[in-house]
Amino acid sequence: MAKEHHYQQKLIWTGNMGKDTLSYQDYKRDFEIKLPSKATILGSSDPAFLGDPTRHNPEDLFLSAVSSCHMLWYLHFCAVSGILVERYEDQPIGILTEEKSGAGQFTKITLHPTVWIRGSEHVTLAKELHAKANSFCFIAKSINIPVDHLPVIIVVE
Incomplete structure (x- = not known):
């Protein structure tokens, strides 16, 4: 159930x-x-x-929801896979296409996570886990636009 x-x-x-x-x-x-x-x-x-540039707007919050949900699933899968993540940063980019009528929608999101891990033997798996995180992310699964990932993995010794 x-x-x-x-x-x-x-x-x-x-x-x-x-x-x-x-x-x-x-x-x-x-x-x-x-x-x-x-x-x-x-x-x-x-x-x-005509909004206040010092406040969060719905588009910011939407993109943050996708990025943070992905990160939380990614960290989970790294933890259960034995990958030690020291640091994680993302600079997501969302493309919103506005129509002549004023209506619009996001048409694409690209996450650009940079992940610092311990141990070079985990680099391949660390990259692959981004696809798994995307397939589990509640927010990404709830939207009908592509969410791409261009991860950078940095090994910390």
Whole structure:
């Protein structure tokens, strides 16, 4: 039997500047994401859509969700495979294609993880585990766009 995990949060629009949504320019795109016992995430739309550049936007959060989910599965598979990971960094790139109508969607994500491991005998497996992590990542499995990986493995002695 499948096990279900439920996630819930509260999203609050905080951008009313006193004119409600009278016109497209009369409100801020600011919002807060609140989760019990966690720091509030301050969000806005991308600056290209009149958002606050100092706040996280949905596109940032989406890309971060894919990257961090992949990393967590990858670290798990390294741990159970006997690969000692000293450090992990990723610089994911997401491509969002906007249509003339203003609608749009992500069309591709490429993860660029750099992984520092101990032991040169594990380099091949360390690279291969990225494909396995992708096939287990809850977020990557929930989207219908390709998630590519261009890993760099660095051996630390």
